[in-house]
Amino acid sequence: MSPGNGKMTSATQGHWVALRDVEQELRSAWMIADEEVRQAKGEGMLRLREVNLVIYAGEEAAAGRARASAARVMREHPGRVILLTPGNDPVLLSEPTEDCHMHGGDPAAFISTACFRDEESGRQVCSEEVVIQGPGEKWALPAAVLHLLVPDLPVVTWWLGDLEPSSPHFRWLTGVSDQLIMDSASLDSPARELRDLVGTTPGDGEPHPAVIRDLSWLRAAAWRKLVAELFQGPERRLLLTDIDRLVVEHDSAFLQALLFVSWFGSRLGFVTAGDGWWREKGGWCIRLVGSRETDRPGPRVDADRRLTVELREVAKGIEATPGLVAVSVLTNSPDPGEDIEGAQSIYLRRWPHSYSCVACVTGGPAEAMSKALELPPDEDWELVSAVLESPGRDPLFEEAAHVAADLLSSTGAPGLPKTP
Numbered sequence: 282m283s284p285g286n287g288k289m290t291s292a293t294q295g296h297w298v299a300l301r302d303v304e305q306e307l308r309s310a311w312m313i314a315d316e317e318v319r320q321a322k323g324e325g326m327l328r329l330r331e332v333n334l335v336i337y338a339g340e341e342a343a344a345g346r347a348r349a350s351a352a353r354v355m356r357e358h359p360g361r362v363i364l365l366t367p368g369n370d371p372v373l374l375s376e377p378t379e380d381c382h383m384h385g386g387d388p389a390a391f392i393s394t395a396c397f398r399d400e401e402s403g404r405q406v407c408s409e410e411v412v413i414q415g416p417g418e419k420w421a422l423p424a425a426v427l428h429l430l431v432p433d434l435p436v437v438t439w440w441l442g443d444l445e446p447s448s449p450h451f452r453w454l455t456g457v458s459d460q461l462i463m464d465s466a467s468l469d470s471p472a473r474e475l476r477d478l479v480g481t482t483p484g485d486g487e488p489h490p491a492v493i494r495d496l497s498w499l500r501a502a503a504w505r506k507l508v509a510e511l512f513q514g515p516e517r518r519l520l521l522t523d524i525d526r527l528v529v530e531h532d533s534a535f536l537q538a539l540l541f542v543s544w545f546g547s548r549l550g551f552v553t554a555g556d557g558w559w560r561e562k563g564g565w566c567i568r569l570v571g572s573r574e575t576d577r578p579g580p581r582v583d584a585d586r587r588l589t590v591e592l593r594e595v596a597k598g599i600e601a602t603p604g605l606v607a608v609s610v611l612t613n614s615p616d617p618g619e620d621i622e623g624a625q626s627i628y629l630r631r632w633p634h635s636y637s638c639v640a641c642v643t644g645g646p647a648e649a650m651s652k653a654l655e656l657p658p659d660e661d662w663e664l665v666s667a668v669l670e671s672p673g674r675d676p677l678f679e680e681a682a683h684v685a686a687d688l689l690s691s692t693g694a695p696g697l698p699k700t701p
Contacts, residue, residue, distance in 0.1 A: 295393035300413065300425055303390050307409055310394050329407065332360035332437055332669055333430050337454060339442030341366060346661070347441055348410070353662040355408035356397055358669045361431050364412045365422065388413070388425070423453050435459045435672065438491070439665060444468050446477040454491075461491040462668055465498070465682075466536050472689035479679040494668045497537045498678045500659040503638070504605050504629065505544060507654050511627055511640055520627075521549065523612035528564075528591045533603040535592060535695070536685075541605065542590040543684035544677060551588045553684070557692030564593035565695050567688055604659070606631055631656060 298306045334351060338344035344366040351362045391412040398406075411429055413422075430436060438458040444467045445451060455461050468474045478493045512518055527545055531538040546552075551569035558567045571586040595606050609628040629640045636656040657663070688694070 297389045300388040300390050330360045331358050333434050334362045335438040336364045337440050338366045343441040350662040354665050356406050357666050359406045359408050361409045366414050446474050458491040462494045464496040472686050475682045475686040479682045492674050499664045501541050503656050526589045526611040528609040530593045530607040531605050532595050533597050538592045539685050540681050544681040547680050547684050553687045564591045566591045
């Protein structure tokens with residue numbers, strides 16, 4: 282089912298209700314909608330719900346974007362959306378004259394419902410939205426969310442804005458969630474917090490109960506898939522033993538690029554060398570080495586092998602969207618600091634201002650195109666939908682996150698600007 286191709290069959294105009302009355306008001310709204318359908322068609326309304334989607338938006342601008350994204354997600358994965366935002370600007374909602382607290386100071390919520398019928402399948406998709414907006418000290422956040430969750434449905438939390446894994450709100454949300462969607466580009470201290478997210482909760486040593494899903498990692502999924510496919514053939518697989526340099530170019534996406542090189546290095550069995558970062562031709566470089574740990578899980582390479590990785594940032598805004606721009610995998614390359622032109626390589630590059638990526642092989646008699654791939658726009662609603670469709674853990678991300686944390690803890694690591 283494609284979002285946007287359905288016809289709205291019923292909806293309730295959003296309005297404020299006392300927080301304690303949200304469940305009752307939603308039941309009443311659905312009863313009215315069901316009765317309207319019966320009168321019009323002679324049959325009741327079938328309502329399907331798949332998920333509780335809890336969204337924590339630390340900033341009002343993020344809350345507005347999240348509402349639009351959630352509305353599209355709900356067309357494919359109907360359920361209940363609970364949006365939590367500490368802002369108190371009524372412009373976010375559709376009734377600017379109302380206040381987010383009922384008379385007497387009691388906490389309130391803004392509720393609405395909507396149903397769409399897919400034109401192809403005839404399936405009716407219904408969703409509910411509950412917005413709790415206002416200063417945090419005015420309402421008991423954990424109790425409100427627990428009260429509003431639909432029983433026996435998975436709980437997925439989407440955290441927008443600054444991310445602090447040690448904050449109380451983050452801690453209890455991971456405790457009630459099956460999956461927690463975040464963006465590692467929003468981490469204050471990624472070297473420490475990446476370990477916290479994929480390892481243990483700070484202070485108590487217990488694993489996070491929620492499966493952590495990272496939007497920065499998901500945005501580079503197509504790049505990882507294409508690189509892996511390029512080495513599936515026997516003749517290309519032989520090149521794996523000669524790879525000694527990896528260059529990743531990016532547009533305003535350093536951490537995304539770092540996770541990519543961490544994935545690539547860990548898949549080949551490399552670990553951090555511990556000799557720190559250095560600058561080279563405008564990029565940031567660091568060296569990985571083959572692991573000497575005999576009991577280390579996963580692939581292994583000779584302990585004397587070296588892999589130099591380089592992260593280069595192109596001019597900001599030169600591409601259609603921030604993200605990876607090019608990946609070059611080089612074999613038998615010159616020493617670091619020398620010109621790498623002429624080295625045998627496989628490189629992938631996104632066409633400027635487009636979502637097309639081509640993969641080429643160089644170093645032979647002629648350059649040959651190996652594969653082309655369409656890189657779809659990585660809109661938030663598409664990534665969130667992908668998470669809902671694959672609820673399991675992602676061990677590749679967890680391993681790459683640990684390697685990335687090690688790299689960021691190395692001497693001379695570059696400072697990372699957070700995504701606005």
